[in-house]
């Protein structure tokens with residue numbers, strides 16, 4: 001199943017109507033690796049669907065995060081909640097200066113997941129693993 005299909009199927013599962021607006025939200029989430037905020041998603045999808053409301057963005061995100069196909073990442077030093085549709089085990093690196101978030105693949109994260117679920121008996125629905133720091137670009141700026 002494509003990443004987009006997984007998201008739209010999840011909305012159906014949550015009992016939501018899969019409207020063109022919600023499909024556009026899912027499409028954006030499934031295609032980006034920039035870890036958008038609700039406001040960013042709203043801005044992009046509203047350009048295409050002017051009648052879109054911020055409430056639709058939030059209730060769509062709530063349904064997707066509630067069923068574990070989108071992760072809530074918390075803020076990147078910018079007081080904005082960021083979302084990630086890549087729920088495979090990975091670390092997110094947030095730059096507290098330019099507020100970008102990048103993915104960092106780590107084999108060790110996968111083994112932490114299985115350790116946690118085995119030892120706790122939990123069916124894990126999501127994980128928020130965020131490291132904060134200064135990205136290489138911002139470190140250069142700060143040195144000058």
Ligand SMILES: [Zn+2]
Pocket residue numbers: 095096097098099100134135136137138
């Ligand atoms: Zn930066």
